[in-house]
Every structure is written in structure tokens, then in C-alpha cells.
Amino acid sequence: MTIVFDPRQLAHAPVRELHNGDWIAYNECPARAESIVAALGATTCARDLGMTPLAAVHDPDYLAFLRVAHSDWIAAGRQGDAIGYTWPVVGRRALDLTRIDARLGRYSYDAGTPIAAGTWEAAYWSAQTALTALDEVAAGATRRAFALCRPPGHHAGRDYLGGYCYLNNAAIVAAEARRRGLGPVAILDVDYHHGNGTQDIFYADGEMLFVSIHADPVTDYPFYWGHADEIGAGAGRGATLNLPLPRGTGWTSYEPALDRALEAIARYGTRLLVLSLGADLYAGDPISYFTFARDDFTALAARLAASGLAIVTVMEGGYATAALGDNVAAFVAGLHGGE
Numbered sequence: 001m002t003i004v005f006d007p008r009q010l011a012h013a014p015v016r017e018l019h020n021g022d023w024i025a026y027n028e029c030p031a032r033a034e035s036i037v038a039a040l041g042a043t044t045c046a047r048d049l050g051m052t053p054l055a056a057v058h059d060p061d062y063l064a065f066l067r068v069a070h071s072d073w074i075a076a077g078r079q080g081d082a083i084g085y086t087w088p089v090v091g092r093r094a095l096d097l098t099r100i101d102a103r104l105g106r107y108s109y110d111a112g113t114p115i116a117a118g119t120w121e122a123a124y125w126s127a128q129t130a131l132t133a134l135d136e137v138a139a140g141a142t143r144r145a146f147a148l149c150r151p152p153g154h155h156a157g158r159d160y161l162g163g164y165c166y167l168n169n170a171a172i173v174a175a176e177a178r179r180r181g182l183g184p185v186a187i188l189d190v191d192y193h194h195g196n197g198t199q200d201i202f203y204a205d206g207e208m209l210f211v212s213i214h215a216d217p218v219t220d221y222p223f224y225w226g227h228a229d230e231i232g233a234g235a236g237r238g239a240t241l242n243l244p245l246p247r248g249t250g251w252t253s254y255e256p257a258l259d260r261a262l263e264a265i266a267r268y269g270t271r272l273l274v275l276s277l278g279a280d281l282y283a284g285d286p287i288s289y290f291t292f293a294r295d296d297f298t299a300l301a302a303r304l305a306a307s308g309l310a311i312v313t314v315m316e317g318g319y320a321t322a323a324l325g326d327n328v329a330a331f332v333a334g335l336h337g338g339e
């Protein structure tokens, strides 16, 4: 088991977020990564595998925007974190506007994902952390690699940020794994929140299975994606599987959904699994409502390990910072047990 972490990810530190009509301290904070590092111990640093795998998933205009958004914000006379406040709703014509506020709206879908001075650097190294974990598995050094990514990625689409996410680490790894001939590749997303960005990126793609178990979007963010009737489109029809569960779900009622997910993954002929792991399944999570105990993360990982698949795990959410490291360590212990 290889664990990859890069300290350049700590450069991303937005100050606050809009939460239920109020400003609160930013949940997706550097201390999250520090909590996990402290619990896991020694890690491997990321290697720089360059922009090409990022550009295989994200739109070039979006990547260019992300690089300069914060400096454009400062150049416009603003201070602190760049945050959008107006969005081009469906049906508006596509205008190629230059004003930072217009571009923030064009390349995002929520107001909960500020761009700080260190955002590009951290997001870049978060993606490289995920790619390095894949590289270790591809080289045959290990069958199970864990990428301690931050910021997370699964809400980011081809040309949009949102939900604390900027670059879609799981999608970048999955596309790169397929390019290297390691397929069939499947993505399983077990974060509490639906991975709308990952789903969108591969929605019409029949050669990438996307399976997600998450809180029902009728009650939970991101609301507009993750309903059970979303199954893919065109050539991708049938290659998306959504398994929404009610608030209050614990391991006992989660496990049957996981069995369904793993059946679909086996039926697909999957050779490599990319796992989007959210530790926000935890009962103590401040913005989520499942009821996992620490040991349930071990049970979850053991069930995944029993599949026998090569697995690249990419860290997504989890906001109970003090318990986060122990929960992730419990997961890693279960994954290791099956290696």
C-alpha cells in the first residue's frame, strides 16, 4: 500500500464560505490534510506528471481561467478570496466575457467554492498526488494506492468548479488509467455527496463505468444530480449507476447498496477501480447525515478489498477534522488487510 501526499496542497486556504445564508469558517481547510497525515504517518511525495492528463479531462479555457482567476480578482481591486455572485442560467447565449465576475459565474455552479491565492498550486498538486498514486499501481509497485488529495475533486466538471472542488482528481486518474491500457476502468464514489462532476464528465461515455452511493439529492447537496433515474446518455446509457440513500443511513443499510455497486463493477469486467472516498459518512460530520462509526470505515474498505481489484483511492470530503485522520486510517487498515 502506497500513500501519496504533497504538502503544496496546503497552499489552498479560503477563509470563509456562505452556509445557509451566513458566513462561516471554510470547512475544507488545510487542517483536514494535517489530521490525515498525522494518523497515517509516512507518505510518498507527488511526482509532476504534467498538464496533459489534466487537459484530457478539463476544458482548456477553464484551466486557463483557474490559473489566473485570483490574480484577475486582485487586479480588479478586490481583496481576499475570489467568489462569484452571478450565473449564466440555461438558455443564455454564450458570451465570451473578460470581467472576473462574469468568468467566475461562467466557470462555476455554486457560491461555496472560493478561489484563494494558493488555489491553483494546491489543486494542481492534488491532481498530481492522484496521478502519482495511479503511477505506483501502473508500475506494479502496489495493487492499492491511497492519494491524500486536497482540495477534493468530484464536484468539478469539464468546465466548472463547485462543492470545494476545482480539478476532478478521480476523473483525471480514471482517464489516464484508461489511456495507459489499464481498463476497463470503473469509478466508485462513496462520498456522502453525489459526485456530479465525475458523472457529467463521463455521462455519454460507454467506456467508463461511474457508480455512486450518496445521500438522496432530494434532501442534500448537490440537489440537481444523483437521482436514481440518471443512468447515462447516448453511448454511455447504462454506464452510470446512482444509488441514493436517506439521511440517517448507517453501515447496516449501506452494505446492500455497496453490494449492488460491486456487482455492477464486477459485471462490467473492471480491472482497475478508482475510488472517490469521502469520510463525511461519519456520524460526527458537521455537514452530512449518515451515521458511520470509525470501525465502519474498516468494514467498507474490507468489502472493497475482497473484490480483489486493483484500487486507486482518491480522498474527497470529510469535515469532522479532529476525527478525520483516525477514520481515514481505519479505512486504510481495512484496504490493506485485503492486499
Ligand code: OKP
Binding pocket: 017, 018, 019, 020, 112, 152, 155, 163, 164, 191, 192, 193, 194, 221, 278, 280, 316, 317, 318
Ligand atoms: C464536498 B464533498 C454551503 C453548503 C454547501 C457544499 C458541500 C460540498 C461537499 N456551505 N456545501 O463532496 O465532501
Ligand code: ZN
Binding pocket: 191, 192, 193, 278, 280, 316, 317, 318
Ligand atoms: Zn462530501
